Amino acid sequence: MMPKKKIRSYLINLAAAAFVFIVVYLALQLGWINSYYRSILILICINSIMTISLNLATGLLGELCLGHAGFMAVGAYTTALISLNSGLPTYVGLTLGILAGAVTAGIAAVLVGIPALRLRGDYLAIITLAFGQIITILIRSLGFTGGALGLNGIPLTTDFPLTYWMLIVTMYIVYALIRSRQGRAILAIREDDIAAEASGINVTRYKMLAFVISAMLAGVAGALYAHYQGVLTPEKFDYNYSIDFMVMVVFGGMGSITGSILAAIVLTILPQLLYGFSDYRMLLYSILLIALMIFKPSGLLGQKELSQRVFQRLGRQLLGKKPQTVPVEADIPTTVVDEDTYLTEQGSGDSGVGGSSTRGQENLPVSGTPIAEAEGKHQERLGLDTQGDEPLTRKHKGRR
Amino acid sequence: MTYFITQFINGLQIGAIYALIALGYTMVYGIIKLINFAHGDLMMVGAYIAFFALSDWGLPIYLAAAVSMVGTAILGVVIDRIAYKPLRDASRLSALITAIAVSLLLQNACMLLFSSSPRRFPTVTANLPTISIGNSTVNVIVFISIALAVALMMILNLFVNKTRIGKAMLAVSEDMRAAQLMGINVDFIVSLTFAIGSALAAFAAILYLFSYPQIEPYMGAMPGIKAFIAAVLGGIGIIPGAMVGGFLLGIIESMAKAYIPSAFSQITDAVVFLVLILVLLIKPSGLMGKPEKVKV
Numbered sequence: 001m002m003p004k005k006k007i008r009s010y011l012i013n014l015a016a017a018a019f020v021f022i023v024v025y026l027a028l029q030l031g032w033i034n035s036y037y038r039s040i041l042i043l044i045c046i047n048s049i050m051t052i053s054l055n056l057a058t059g060l061l062g063e064l065c066l067g068h069a070g071f072m073a074v075g076a077y078t079t080a081l082i083s084l085n086s087g088l089p090t091y092v093g094l095t096l097g098i099l100a101g102a103v104t105a106g107i108a109a110v111l112v113g114i115p116a117l118r119l120r121g122d123y124l125a126i127i128t129l130a131f132g133q134i135i136t137i138l139i140r141s142l143g144f145t146g147g148a149l150g151l152n153g154i155p156l157t158t159d160f161p162l163t164y165w166m167l168i169v170t171m172y173i174v175y176a177l178i179r180s181r182q183g184r185a186i187l188a189i190r191e192d193d194i195a196a197e198a199s200g201i202n203v204t205r206y207k208m209l210a211f212v213i214s215a216m217l218a219g220v221a222g223a224l225y226a227h228y229q230g231v232l233t234p235e236k237f238d239y240n241y242s243i244d245f246m247v248m249v250v251f252g253g254m255g256s257i258t259g260s261i262l263a264a265i266v267l268t269i270l271p272q273l274l275y276g277f278s279d280y281r282m283l284l285y286s287i288l289l290i291a292l293m294i295f296k297p298s299g300l301l302g303q304k305e306l307s308q309r310v311f312q313r314l315g316r317q318l319l320g321k322k323p324q325t326v327p328v329e330a331d332i333p334t335t336v337v338d339e340d341t342y343l344t345e346q347g348s349g350d351s352g353v354g355g356s357s358t359r360g361q362e363n364l365p366v367s368g369t370p371i372a373e374a375e376g377k378h379q380e381r382l383g384l385d386t387q388g389d390e391p392l393t394r395k396h397k398g399r400r
Numbered sequence: 401m402t403y404f405i406t407q408f409i410n411g412l413q414i415g416a417i418y419a420l421i422a423l424g425y426t427m428v429y430g431i432i433k434l435i436n437f438a439h440g441d442l443m444m445v446g447a448y449i450a451f452f453a454l455s456d457w458g459l460p461i462y463l464a465a466a467v468s469m470v471g472t473a474i475l476g477v478v479i480d481r482i483a484y485k486p487l488r489d490a491s492r493l494s495a496l497i498t499a500i501a502v503s504l505l506l507q508n509a510c511m512l513l514f515s516s517s518p519r520r521f522p523t524v525t526a527n528l529p530t531i532s533i534g535n536s537t538v539n540v541i542v543f544i545s546i547a548l549a550v551a552l553m554m555i556l557n558l559f560v561n562k563t564r565i566g567k568a569m570l571a572v573s574e575d576m577r578a579a580q581l582m583g584i585n586v587d588f589i590v591s592l593t594f595a596i597g598s599a600l601a602a603f604a605a606i607l608y609l610f611s612y613p614q615i616e617p618y619m620g621a622m623p624g625i626k627a628f629i630a631a632v633l634g635g636i637g638i639i640p641g642a643m644v645g646g647f648l649l650g651i652i653e654s655m656a657k658a659y660i661p662s663a664f665s666q667i668t669d670a671v672v673f674l675v676l677i678l679v680l681l682i683k684p685s686g687l688m689g690k691p692e693k694v695k696v
Contacts, residue, residue: 064496115680122435122496123680126628130673133625137669239621243504250497283508289501294486297494 440624
């Protein structure tokens with residue numbers, strides 16, 4: 001049984017999602033948003049789905065995937081071929097196509113994952129990089145995919161409501177996953193795969209689970225994209241396209257779903273606004289990535305989420321009321337930076353306490369954080385809405 | 401049969417190039433456990449430097465090669481100091497993302513500076529003789545390339561195994577912390593590793609240009625990935641492994657190109673990746689590697 005509180009929180013989120021939808025939808029219907037911005041809105045939703053799905057693999061599982069556009073391409077081409085050749089009624093074909101796109105992308109992920117995910121180390125990065133290259137070569141040389149010319153005349157059935165609700169479904173899937181038993185296993189693998197394995201977690205299986213779900217969501221995004229663009233060419237899904245999503249994930253915060261959406265919004269609109277941006281886009285992205293990794297490797301939001309609690313706290317601060325809960329909660333934004341340090345004792349390079357530790361000092365308990373202070377942080381974090389990065393033991397109580 | 405022999409020689413030549421690039425990957429990985437995704441692009445920069453040294457400054461080829469190697473080595477060290485060094489203690493994911501960003505930075509900076517249209521590398525091999533094998537001919541530059549690459553690898557091997565600094569490099573790759581306690585200047589060794597790796601990549605670029613005289617900003621990507629696969633094939637982190645893996649991969653690729661019907665010619669790149677998948681499935685530690693024990 002779901003606890004009452006959890007149901008309530010899901011209902012509030014659903015209501016918020018519906019509210020945003022109604023506002024935007026009305027604005028679209030009343031003509032306040034022209035067709036140019038409508039198409040950008042759809043693109044934002046598709047990019048958000050891609051970014052969340054990549055965040056599942058990179059931010060939550062901790063494996064670098066450099067060929068996510070490849071999974072998107074698999075989904076897109078599957079759907080497009082079904083829509084073009086099946087002769088089913090439009091929406092039946094679309095539904096079937098999206099499902100089929102997810103399944104084929106998932107199968108591709110299994111094939112890619114089997115050699116790479118059994119191993120420790122960074123093999124997934126290399127093998128997905130290879131996959132991204134191979135898939136475009138394959139699409140170009142196979143006959144039924146239209147070759148280098150691509151596929152034309154795919155029915156334009158992707159509209160705002162469809163992509164929006166697919167985005168909400170994606171968010172729900174990833175949230176539900178990371179709050180489940182399986183999700184905690186995935187987060188444990190990210191924190192320390194050796195310790196996770198020692199605790200009886202089947203590392204390969206859960207890595208595979210997260211990676212396949214991630215690829216399936218990318219397949220869904222691809223399916224939506226095919227019916228949004230109407231034209232598919234293999235060049236679209238190249239390495240740089242995969243990097244676009246990687247930049248969004250890192251910029252938004254590795255492990256933060258709302259951060260992914262924020263980043264997708266910003267980085268989808270920005271290229272449209274700046275004239276001549278496309279020449280310098282990849283250069284700027286690369287500098288942005290290097291700077292982020294050096295100065296704020298956790299991205300904009302880190303692992304935090306924009307959630308009801310954040311908005312409640314914001315509301316209280318705006319109204320000038322004192323927080324009603326424990327007073328320590330007030331200064332959370334400044335102190336939570338080094339929760340990773342506290343958890344894993346390895347200092348993830350954050351600008352916090354552990355960040356500047358030099359070699360040789362590392363064997364100190366929490367690189368400069370006294371135990372008592374760390375305990376204090378532990379307490380504070382009870383009031384924070386961080387998902388997943390809390391010590392696993394505490395979460396287990398009452399949830400299982 | 402002569403066809404086979406010519407293809408084999410071609411395989412050795414491209415294999416020598418892969419081996420030289422793979423050495424850079426494997427040495428850096430051995431010491432700081434980072435896949436330096438920018439390594440293929442360092443090769444590209446080396447190619448550009450050699451091009452300008454040859455055509456704009458009018459230097460002879462051996463001087464152009466020297467300038468290119470020195471320039472690329474300096475760039476490699478600078479990249480390490482600016483981008484990788486601050487992340488030495490950070491998570492692997494951060495370091496990997498930085499490496500990818502550096503690769504993108506090099507590609508796109510070169511594209512803005514030199515435009516994406518390919519440049520033609522001047523032919524320095526025009527009046528060299530050819531050697532005929534049966535009814536096909538092979539330019540003598542192919543043999544010179546292979547000989548130069550092998551000579552360079554032998555020098556590297558001697559340097560690493562016999563000199564004080566080379567032994568320090570081995571020690572650091574064995575255990576960085578312990579090497580530091582023994583009084584080895586780890587930062588210097590890491591910089592030196594980057595310098596040697598980058599110089600080898602620049603040398604590989606020049607050998608590459610002898611047979612494929614086209615220079616463009618993305619030219620390093622494919623040889624980079626393939627050389628990495630060669631490093632994995634031989635056993636990542638193991639210097640002789642990179643050499644063996646490089647030659648082996650070159651021969652495999654050359655044979656695939658020769659014997660796969662031309663209708664599927666685009667698939668030949670996929671063969672190399674098939675090798676990677678097979679290695680990871682069968683012997684992930686590579687041909688010369690020993691199974692790695694993980695400690696908590």
